[in-house]
Amino acid sequence: MAEADALAGELFRREAGKIAAWLARLLGPSRLDLIEDAVQDAFAAALARWPDDGVPARPSGWLATAARNRALDRLKREARNAPFDDDAAWRLGFADPEETGKLDDTLALMFVACHPALEREEQTMLVLKTVCGFGVKEIARAYLSTEEAVTQRLVRAKRKIKGLGLAFAIPEGPELAARLPALIAAIYLLFNSGYTAGEGEALLRRELCAEALRLAGLLTEHCATATGEAHALAALIAFHHARAGARTNGEGALILLADQDREAWDRTLIARGFAHLEAAMAAPALTPLHLEAAIAGTHAAAPSFEATDWRMLAHYYAALEELKPTPVVRLNAAVAFAQAEGPAAGLARLDALAGARKLARYALYHAARGSLLQKLGRGAEAAEAFTAALACPITEPERAHLERERAACTAARGQVNSTAEISMSIVSPFPESGKTSAS
Amino acid sequence: MPNFTLLLYRLPASARPSSPDEFAARMKTYMAWTDRIRAEGRYKGGQKLMDDAGKILTPAGGRVSITDGPYAESKELLGGFYIISAKDYDDACQVAETSPHLSYGGRIEVRQIHEL
Numbered sequence: 001m002a003e004a005d006a007l008a009g010e011l012f013r014r015e016a017g018k019i020a021a022w023l024a025r026l027l028g029p030s031r032l033d034l035i036e037d038a039v040q041d042a043f044a045a046a047l048a049r050w051p052d053d054g055v056p057a058r059p060s061g062w063l064a065t066a067a068r069n070r071a072l073d074r075l076k077r078e079a080r081n082a083p084f085d086d087d088a089a090w091r092l093g094f095a096d097p098e099e100t101g102k103l104d105d106t107l108a109l110m111f112v113a114c115h116p117a118l119e120r121e122e123q124t125m126l127v128l129k130t131v132c133g134f135g136v137k138e139i140a141r142a143y144l145s146t147e148e149a150v151t152q153r154l155v156r157a158k159r160k161i162k163g164l165g166l167a168f169a170i171p172e173g174p175e176l177a178a179r180l181p182a183l184i185a186a187i188y189l190l191f192n193s194g195y196t197a198g199e200g201e202a203l204l205r206r207e208l209c210a211e212a213l214r215l216a217g218l219l220t221e222h223c224a225t226a227t228g229e230a231h232a233l234a235a236l237i238a239f240h241h242a243r244a245g246a247r248t249n250g251e252g253a254l255i256l257l258a259d260q261d262r263e264a265w266d267r268t269l270i271a272r273g274f275a276h277l278e279a280a281m282a283a284p285a286l287t288p289l290h291l292e293a294a295i296a297g298t299h300a301a302a303p304s305f306e307a308t309d310w311r312m313l314a315h316y317y318a319a320l321e322e323l324k325p326t327p328v329v330r331l332n333a334a335v336a337f338a339q340a341e342g343p344a345a346g347l348a349r350l351d352a353l354a355g356a357r358k359l360a361r362y363a364l365y366h367a368a369r370g371s372l373l374q375k376l377g378r379g380a381e382a383a384e385a386f387t388a389a390l391a392c393p394i395t396e397p398e399r400a401h402l403e404r405e406r407a408a409c410t411a412a413r414g415q416v417n418s419t420a421e422i423s424m425s426i427v428s429p430f431p432e433s434g435k436t437s438a439s
Numbered sequence: 440m441p442n443f444t445l446l447l448y449r450l451p452a453s454a455r456p457s458s459p460d461e462f463a464a465r466m467k468t469y470m471a472w473t474d475r476i477r478a479e480g481r482y483k484g485g486q487k488l489m490d491d492a493g494k495i496l497t498p499a500g501g502r503v504s505i506t507d508g509p510y511a512e513s514k515e516l517l518g519g520f521y522i523i524s525a526k527d528y529d530d531a532c533q534v535a536e537t538s539p540h541l542s543y544g545g546r547i548e549v550r551q552i553h554e555l
Contacts, residue, residue, distance in 0.1 A: 065474060072467065075463070092466070093466050093469050093473070094486060096482075098477070
């Protein structure tokens, strides 16, 4: 019984998205509600029947068949308020439930969920719900929101889609080029929320990141969507996700890049990242994602924190600053520059950013300053900087780390040590992660 | 094993389902039938044709004449088809005979596909 439950639970997420995409092709994207309900019904039926009947020989086919049957029931119910859509019913009738999981269907569903009429967060929430099969509860946890609020947003998103009367297809021509960036942004955001989700959410975080990796991989598998930017995204996520196991200790506390056990990094995934990076670099256009991937790749390739190619990183950051001169990118560029050229040069760059409003309440900015000041033997100023960092929104492990840093400044005033390097690595190598981690 | 196509002609107007409930109930019997032949490994494909009468192309004195399908009655119209594998016509007919289409009054034509 427990076995059937566990199998159904594990299957749910994997199959729900495939079945939803298949049904969306048959019934049209304006019926996402009906489709979700039908999928839900099918899984409820599995949970009710499998414990007694045993798990069917082809569980995914069974689930798709059940969802199809439920969809027909719901289509019939729809006929109370509207003319019966017998075309849709026939499509259901002729569909092969063994044909779920087609790449075209999944991508078409992603294009629906990432339609520009939807807000960014609505897009990623809808991707999580329909394409990834996440529950409202998990989405609420990922977004530090309530189930009611997430439900509301999903309802609104689906209503918008219904109103658009979209075709269920991967866009073509100029429309494809115009709409692909939204998919890339949604996957990036999905990964980002997984990368920076709250403490104690280690499992959810890994699942979000794994989903982002899978979706980015899907983009690179289809000729319509395998652009250089899509490959860069897949590379970036692969490099970061390869370190997932080394980023936290047994208690779930954050381990900084400098202190991570590099033996625990997933070498297969890193190799996959480099394959994507190579494909990305073969494309004509250089995007910020290319540089972010190259930066993450440089970290992934380094045998140790000290032996990291900081000059190369400073070079990549300089190029990234050109394309995307956001305060957070400039902060990271300054930190890389400090590693390459020395703390004084880095500090000068950080101080030049002092006016940036986004950084005033950004702990990593103050922490980076503190570390460089400490490295330069200016302990009192360093302690002040850490105090400023502690006044910013931070997570508990960050607080503990910053307090240790500040204590070190006052205890060993004037002593030049290597904490700068450690604090340096608190600066996320994921350049835009400031959005969620600092707020 | 050779393949056969089962051509399903549309039901006469009088035999159509009268409500969405009846339609859906019938659809379930078609689905169950398709699921069964799929489970038996016989199912090779199937499509439903649109409900309109289609077009007829006829050569006429060196030109081509295109007209709407001249069908007086819906039961003369092809509604859809399945492709199944079967040993021979007997076997294929045995499969076709179990189709719910016949019980609703629809005609089925069985034709062997010429394997090239």
